[in-house]
Amino acid sequence: MATTFDHGGGVRSVAVPIPDNPLGHTLVHVVETDRGPVLVDTGWDDPGSWDTLVAGLAACRTTVGEVYGVVVTHHHPDHHGLSARVREASGAWVALHPADAAIVRRTRETRPERWYTYMAAKLTAAGAPEEHVAPLRTPRPRSLPGLSPALPDREIVPGELLDLPGRRLRAIWTPGHTPGHVCLHLEEEHPARLAGHGRLFSGDHLLPGITPHIGLYEDPDDTTVTDPLGDYLDSLERIGRLVPAEVLPAHQHAFTDAPGRVRELLAHHEERLAGLLALLAEPLTPWQVAERMEWNRPWGQIPYGSRNIAVSEAEAHLRRLVKQGRAEAVTGSEPVAYVAV
Numbered sequence: 001m002a003t004t005f006d007h008g009g010g011v012r013s014v015a016v017p018i019p020d021n022p023l024g025h026t027l028v029h030v031v032e033t034d035r036g037p038v039l040v041d042t043g044w045d046d047p048g049s050w051d052t053l054v055a056g057l058a059a060c061r062t063t064v065g066e067v068y069g070v071v072v073t074h075h076h077p078d079h080h081g082l083s084a085r086v087r088e089a090s091g092a093w094v095a096l097h098p099a100d101a102a103i104v105r106r107t108r109e110t111r112p113e114r115w116y117t118y119m120a121a122k123l124t125a126a127g128a129p130e131e132h133v134a135p136l137r138t139p140r141p142r143s144l145p146g147l148s149p150a151l152p153d154r155e156i157v158p159g160e161l162l163d164l165p166g167r168r169l170r171a172i173w174t175p176g177h178t179p180g181h182v183c184l185h186l187e188e189e190h191p192a193r194l195a196g197h198g199r200l201f202s203g204d205h206l207l208p209g210i211t212p213h214i215g216l217y218e219d220p221d222d223t224t225v226t227d228p229l230g231d232y233l234d235s236l237e238r239i240g241r242l243v244p245a246e247v248l249p250a251h252q253h254a255f256t257d258a259p260g261r262v263r264e265l266l267a268h269h270e271e272r273l274a275g276l277l278a279l280l281a282e283p284l285t286p287w288q289v290a291e292r293m294e295w296n297r298p299w300g301q302i303p304y305g306s307r308n309i310a311v312s313e314a315e316a317h318l319r320r321l322v323k324q325g326r327a328e329a330v331t332g333s334e335p336v337a338y339v340a341v
């Protein structure tokens with residue numbers, strides 16, 4: 001049985017499960033158009049998830065074969081995982097922002113060993129202890145999920161309307177969670193006439209009860225010093241200014257008062273940056289920063305993979321502080337340590 005929601009005005013959603021993940025499910029939004037339904041995201045690539053999507057589309061009185069197009073908010077496997085299967089079953093086009101399409105291309109071309117080598121070097125540079133880095137030098141032969149994501153057929157052009165005959169769905173580029181994350185603004189009056197401007201499919205950018213992971217844009221081939229947290233905070237403000245009547249995110253549930261939620265998230269990150277700055281009274285490596293930052297559980301209980309994500313998040317916050325001129329790298333330190341200015 002699939003859980004579906006009718007949001008009115010020809011928009012429904014299907015809760016597609018993400019196996020073994022505390023997030024639970026991805027909300028795949030189904031937008032009616034004159035040429036057939038267009039999906040916003042597709043869900044995790046797993047046989048059970050696929051069956052739920054198929055059953056959910058039937059409950060929405062359509063079929064997977066009728067899907068006209070797929071708009072993907074970002075490349076993560078809980079959003080883009082089933083895109084290839086939907087395209088196979090329907091001939092639908094698949095659209096992604098070029099920055100995330102580049103990641104998809106690279107993921108398909110990069111051998112897992114290259115990733116392990118890159119991660120090992122990166123973690124060492126961040127000050128990770130040898131016992132944490134060692135397993136990456138002798139990787140177990142296992143396949144990683146999402147290693148051959150679908151190449152998109154179309155590019156999402158920021159600011160332009162997407163090909164949804166009979167509807168107005170505009171792409172808003174919201175980098176931060178990934179470099180090519182987009183929100184989709186349905187520029188139509190709210191079906192229940194709620195105050196505000198249309199509805200916003202927010203992907204992972206704006207969620208009602210959780211903050212998305214903001215780490216570094218990991219790219220073994222690119223040494224550009226990016227500022228993903230800065231990108232994210234800018235993108236948040238942009239979304240707040242749209243004042244959508246309702247937000248339909250990819251996880252949890254639909255909600256109103258987007259500007260209020262944006263303010264909460266901006267305050268949360270400012271608090272986090274201020275807390276980090278206080279820690280930097282003494283020079284610390286990104287690893288040491290991650291150990292001292294507040295997470296949803298004590299550092300000692302954070303599993304291996306999540307520690308890597310935490311270090312990436314610590315680095316994103318450090319980059320922001322450096323960019324703001326509130327912290328700097330200690331000259332000659334190796335691994336590099338940061339200190340408050």
Ligand SMILES: [Zn+2]
Nearest residue numbers: 074076177204
């Ligand atoms: Zn994501």
Ligand SMILES: [Zn+2]
Nearest residue numbers: 076078204250
């Ligand atoms: Zn997600």
